[in-house]
Amino acid sequence: MIDASHANSLKNPDNQPKVIEDIAVQLEDGEQRIVGVMIESHLVGGRQELVEGQPLVYGQSITDGCIDWDTTVTVLERLAAAVRARREVKVSEAA
Numbered sequence: 409m410i411d412a413s414h415a416n417s418l419k420n421p422d423n424q425p426k427v428i429e430d431i432a433v434q435l436e437d438g439e440q441r442i443v444g445v446m447i448e449s450h451l452v453g454g455r456q457e458l459v460e461g462q463p464l465v466y467g468q469s470i471t472d473g474c475i476d477w478d479t480t481v482t483v484l485e486r487l488a489a490a491v492r493a494r495r496e497v498k499v500s501e502a503a
Contacts, residue, residue, distance in 0.1 A: 413448040421473040432490035438497035450474040
């Protein structure tokens with residue numbers, strides 16, 4: 409299980425797609441030890457402070473910075489393609 413956020417992204421949500429791209433390349437190369445990926449994702453990217461008396465932005469984190477929904481879709485599609493490629497590598501190695 410790889411955490412694409414926190415230390416691997418230097419706590420910068422903008423780095424998560426770069427981390428995920430690296431993971432995807434490893435998957436495409438047939439890496440079998442990767443069993444899952446954790447991402448910090450929300451509807452609205454970034455994070456906001458919780459300030460008493462001030463309204464919150466709907467869909468934005470109040471804890472860790474997150475990638476936005478559109479970026480989430482993109483990285484999940486990239487990971488899905490990489491997993492399909494890994495399956496092909498596994499099948500060809502078994503033949």
